[in-house]
Amino acid sequence: MRALICEQPNGFENLRLGDMPDPQAGPGEVLIDVAAAGMNFADSLMTAGKYQVKPNPPFVPGLELAGTVAAIGAGVTRLKPGERVMAVVDHGAFAAKAVAKEADTFAIPAGLDFPQAAGFPIAYGTSYGALVWKARLQRGETLLVHGAAGGVGLTAVEIGKALGAHVIATAGGADKCAIAASHGADETIDYKTEDVRERVKALTAGRGADLVYDPVGGEIFEASLRAVAWNARLVVIGFAAGTVQQIPANILLVKNVDVLGFYWGSYRQHAPQMMAQAFQALSGMVAAGQLSPHVSHSLPLGRWREGFETLLGRRSAGKIVLLPEV
CATH class of the missing domain: 3.90.180.10 (Medium-chain alcohol dehydrogenases, catalytic domain)
Structure with a gap:
């Protein structure tokens, strides 16, 4: 072959x-x-x-x-x-x-x-697992998705919207922001021209995001750590920016923030029954027209x-x- x-x-x-x-x-x-x-x-x-x-x-x-x-x-x-x-x-x-x-x-x-x-499988499986299994996203929460026009980020926008979240998407450039918006993002932030921390605060009336989905890492993680609500969760998916951030524990303590690591592939070994359940749910979202x-x-x-x-x-x-x- x-x-x-x-x-x-x-x-x-x-x-x-x-x-x-x-x-x-x-x-x-x-x-x-x-x-x-x-x-x-x-x-x-x-x-x-x-x-x-x-x-x-x-x-x-x-x-x-x-x-x-x-x-x-x-x-x-x-x-x-x-x-x-x-x-x-x-x-x-x-x-x-x-x-x-x-x-x-x-x-x-x-x-x-x-x-x-x-x-x-990988992109939608990752976003479903991160948002549902790990972060337990709730209807009505504000979800901040980084790299929102990328392979996994775009799926997080769609799944977050299907789960009833208010989705703020960050991407690099107006064209990528437009793609995120066309897949359900309620607001977009162009990180090339806008300050992510300040825009998130402005879009949430100063409150911040309840959940951050971050496949980018580096500086974008540091900015979002300062743009989250009290008792927020940040899910670390990967480090597309090429820099693994060092997380300041003092900020986690003061704001009661949870930082959660998520590697979807390990569930194939440790909890394969969850994979079948996830794909059944995702197929239902496709049938309902929520995923494209x-x-x-x-x-x-x-x-x-x-x-x-x-x-x-x-x-x-x-x-x-x-x-x-x-």
Whole structure:
């Protein structure tokens, strides 16, 4: 099969297109003909040897995909060949075929095409888990979403709105703010031209946000820490800005603030039953018209370098997906 291959984890620039043996579905697994695969920041970390999961090279990167079940392994009862599915994998999505665990494979919600479904599991799963499981977002609360036009941020805007929150979205540039607004944000803040702390205070009559969803980190986290309400929660999703913030405990104490770390992928190991519940709820939101996955770039696998450069340069909105060459 045709695949994108990492022979040594020394950066995405050194990946190459080549042929790999077709994978086979083992017990509890499904073989999927890949129609599209979602790109994530974690892919760049894995190909550089900086991600928590470190496959033995040579390996195929890629953490999420959508396609059609080609074959099932022993013990698989929920899925059958021919079904349209999306799946999360430890690696292997950037190829014509991939193997996923049955527990990590889900039916594609009606109305989504393969590119939309390919970028659905990680971004929407992350935002649902962060807002529902970890932060327990309540109807009527003010939710501040950073990186709101990005892969996970845009999904947090939609899910937050579906859960009844008042959503303030930050993004870099008027065009990205407009995308966040079109997906449900009640107000937007252009962090390139506006002071996030002052604008949040102005938009909340001085009270501040009840919950902050932050996949950016660095200076934006520090600004939002000073723009939250008493007894607020801040959920740390990642560090797209490239800087891991040092959190001043004195501010947490004075304002009774909770800072919560959230890594969605660990739930696959520790609480897989919660994953199925989450995707059932998310499918319901899709059916209700509350979620509309945004794919800004659909690229053939051969343009993987462009995909990584666009992703890391933060020049995309929503998701970038690769279309494998069979």
